[in-house]
Amino acid sequence: xxNSSVIQVQNVSKTFGTxxxxxxxxxxxxxRSCFGFLGPNGxxxxxxxxxxxxxxxxxxxxxxxxxxxxxxxAHQELQIKYLSGVVPQEDNLDEELNVxxxxxxxxxxxxxxxxxxxxxxxxxxxxxxLAEKRNELIRNLSGGMKRRLVIARALLNQPRLxxxxxxxxxxxxxxxxxxxxxxxxxxxxxxxxxLTTHYMEEAFALCDTILILHQGxxxxxxxxxxxxxxxxxxxxxxxxxxxxxTETLRSRLSDxxxxxxxxxxxxxxxxxxxxxxxxxxxxxxxxxYLRQSNLEDVFLKTTGRTLNEKQ
Amino acid sequence: xxxxxxxxxxxxxHRLFSVWYRHMRVYTQHIVSNGFPPFLEPLIxxxxxxxxxxxYITEDIGGRxxxxxxxxxxxxxxxxxxxxFECTFGTFIRLEFQKVYDGMLxxxxxxxxxxxxxxxxxxxxxxxxxxxxLTVMCVVSIFGNVIVPLPQALxxxxxxxxxxxxxxxxxLLVTSFVKTINHFNFFMTGLISPMFFFSGVVFEIDRLPKNxxxxxxxxxxxxxxxxxRSICGDDSTLLxxxxxxxxxxxxxxxxxxxxxxxxxxRLIL
Numbered sequence: 001x002x003n004s005s006v007i008q009v010q011n012v013s014k015t016f017g018t019x020x021x022x023x024x025x026x027x028x029x030x031x032r033s034c035f036g037f038l039g040p041n042g043x044x045x046x047x048x049x050x051x052x053x054x055x056x057x058x059x060x061x062x063x064x065x066x067x068x069x070x071x072x073x074a075h076q077e078l079q080i081k082y083l084s085g086v087v088p089q090e091d092n093l094d095e096e097l098n099v100x101x102x103x104x105x106x107x108x109x110x111x112x113x114x115x116x117x118x119x120x121x122x123x124x125x126x127x128x129x130l131a132e133k134r135n136e137l138i139r140n141l142s143g144g145m146k147r148r149l150v151i152a153r154a155l156l157n158q159p160r161l162x163x164x165x166x167x168x169x170x171x172x173x174x175x176x177x178x179x180x181x182x183x184x185x186x187x188x189x190x191x192x193x194x195l196t197t198h199y200m201e202e203a204f205a206l207c208d209t210i211l212i213l214h215q216g217x218x219x220x221x222x223x224x225x226x227x228x229x230x231x232x233x234x235x236x237x238x239x240x241x242x243x244x245x246t247e248t249l250r251s252r253l254s255d256x257x258x259x260x261x262x263x264x265x266x267x268x269x270x271x272x273x274x275x276x277x278x279x280x281x282x283x284x285x286x287x288x289y290l291r292q293s294n295l296e297d298v299f300l301k302t303t304g305r306t307l308n309e310k311q
Numbered sequence: 312x313x314x315x316x317x318x319x320x321x322x323x324x325h326r327l328f329s330v331w332y333r334h335m336r337v338y339t340q341h342i343v344s345n346g347f348p349p350f351l352e353p354l355i356x357x358x359x360x361x362x363x364x365x366x367y368i369t370e371d372i373g374g375r376x377x378x379x380x381x382x383x384x385x386x387x388x389x390x391x392x393x394x395x396f397e398c399t400f401g402t403f404i405r406l407e408f409q410k411v412y413d414g415m416l417x418x419x420x421x422x423x424x425x426x427x428x429x430x431x432x433x434x435x436x437x438x439x440x441x442x443x444x445l446t447v448m449c450v451v452s453i454f455g456n457v458i459v460p461l462p463q464a465l466x467x468x469x470x471x472x473x474x475x476x477x478x479x480x481x482x483l484l485v486t487s488f489v490k491t492i493n494h495f496n497f498f499m500t501g502l503i504s505p506m507f508f509f510s511g512v513v514f515e516i517d518r519l520p521k522n523x524x525x526x527x528x529x530x531x532x533x534x535x536x537x538x539x540r541s542i543c544g545d546d547s548t549l550l551x552x553x554x555x556x557x558x559x560x561x562x563x564x565x566x567x568x569x570x571x572x573x574x575x576x577r578l579i580l
Contacts (some may be wrong), residue, residue: 016580047580056580078419082320093412094333096340107335108329109418111321154417248490300545 004031006161006192010065012058014047014216021059022046023216029209034183035102036203038295039213040303045196046089046165048213052194053163068161082110085154089165091146093138099125099149100134103156110157117156124152125222128182144175151179151280155186162186164195168202200295210295214303224295232260232298233269237276238289240265253279260301269293320419325346330420330428331435339438349393349443353385357451357458372515374547382448382458383543384512387536389444390437390471391478395503397433398482399495407492412578422578426571430479430563437475442468463543470542473559474535478503480567487573505534511540534558 007029014022022044029035037045050056052068054077066072071079093102100121107117125131128148133141141149147167154162167183168176183206187193197203203210204224212219212227220227253259257276258269270276275291280288321329336344361378368377405411415425420439445467448459452484485498509519516524527533534555541547541555 011517014580050580053417054421054579077421078320079318081417081419088410088413088417090410091411092414094337095409096337101336101340105333106414106418108332109321109326109420111319111325111329150414152416177576 005029006031006069007035007052008065008067009048009052010050011061011063012048012066013061013064014044014051014056015059017047020216022051025213025216025218027211027218029192029194031192032187032190033208034187034195036207036210037194037196037213038198038200038203038210038299039196040198042215043213043303044216045127045213049163049165049194049196051247053077053084053086082157083146083157083159084161084163085157087150087154087162087164087167089169091143091150093149093153095138095144098099098135098137099130099141102138102149103153106153106278107156120156120158121152123311128152129153129178144171144178147171147175147273148179148182151182159191161192161194164193166196166198168197168199176202200299204295212299212302219302227289227298228293232293232301234271234293235269235273235276236291236297237268237270237280238265238291239283239287240289267297269297313494323424324336326420326424327428327431329418330415330425333415334429334432335435349389349440350447353389353444353447356385357382357447369380373525375545378456379458379460381513382461383540384536386444386448386459386464386467387470387474387539388443388507388512388532389440390475391503391506391532391535393436393440394475394478395482395499397484398429398479399489399498400492402429402483402486403489403495406486406577416578422575423571424580426483426574427567430476430567430570433479433482434472434476437478438468438472441471443475455468460543466542467539470535470539474532476563477509477531477535477559477566478565480570483570483574484566487570487577498569502530506530511536511559531559531562534562 007027007030009028010026012022012025025044025048027035037043039045047056048110051058051066052073054073057074058064058066068080069083073080088102094105097105101123103124104117107121107286112120122131125134128151130145130148130152133145138146138149151164151167154164162183164183168179171179179203183193183195193206195202195206207224209222210224210227211221218233222230253268254274256270256272257279260267260269268276268279276290280290357378360381365376365378370377373378379411412425416422420428445459445464448464449461452458452461482498485495489495507513509523509527510516510530511527512532516527516533519527537547538555538559541552
């Protein structure tokens, strides 16, 4: 392929009845990079991913275009699926079969010769640290093992693109770090990664580019560090269950502090840590938390702090 | 990683086979609990009718004893039951509860491949269930009274296969409308059970009231059962045979087409 973009999406929308799940979305995913969709539930992340491998069809429109490896999912889904691996949001392994059988059965879908399939399955069991569990039934696996097995299944055909829908949701921190590590390894080996997540650390740890989606629309896009630098102040002072008089606090603030109250918590944002420290000095210890701002702050600032009807 | 050629995705035949193989592999994983009952059921039926109810029925039906008459029908109905269950409850559970199709559709197969593969699989289950009934009947015939005409009855699994495909298509079409799994009770009790009783399996269609007989002609089971009876040597005309075969082929194609079209909308958003 001459073009270095694995995925090109231009002006894509998806409507379910009267609901606009995705609206006028455009983005490109360069080869060998990790691209992340970030957004609240119902933002359109999963729908957008499904449109890439033809589990969902985009709305028809002249300027609307999707290309994955140069193929249009609406007409050439088999080529795309043959080159890609998909890790769906929910684990859907065959409960009747054991770990090894699950993988060997799935290898059939790729028309892999049996000896090659066996060899590839062994490689993947080793890679995802599941070799000892090869004969275990699915119901005896922990959530983290099931997730790793689904990832192994998606890697059977040595995909050039790996699509992951919330790869680590609901998993403990150890498993999460193991999975992140494996995904980074895959990227180094040349696999392009596309993932959705709610976890800001995950997006920060893995993604070269993040696209923040909200109600089907693109809010922000860029490298995580750049989003932090451009869209949020460097420091935050968080006051939980504040009893202090907000008015007196406000009087102590210099102009370059932004106040963001929400529920019981009040947050002061500023690029000057001294400005925040001077506020904190007048507060009893334990009532406040002074920290560097993170992606979550960007996310909440851009998508709002209140729940929408789909959350 | 080695780059693979996208044009090497598996051809149609292989894609259908891999869907079929997936179902077969999962079904045979518990071969004893899945494979034994099909043999037990006809035995219970024969015992119940032969030892019990059959004692009261002394009248011949077309030159056969009642037990013989019923046995030929049961060769076919077994495939109706299994294909109907497979493509209603079975398909719905895979679709909504186990999310099996989410995994399968990530592989290089299309939704069409998946649904058509499902129909072939249910046909194969029909083959196996008819084969099980046939085996029991043959064993009983060897050691006791002859209850199925041999060798003609050996064709039963093939009729079971096409009958299974018919009921698979019908089941999938029903599934495409169903929102909760409980709705299938209407289908089973309202359509499949009546078919068992009024399609010439337990008594001849001629015995139905004259104005109800055309209804029996509309439903699928009548045709596969009549074809089976014809193969077994019962009186039939060439015209009825042609009509039955045509009905079966057209039914599978037309109902199958709409089942694929409608169910696809549930798989592809």
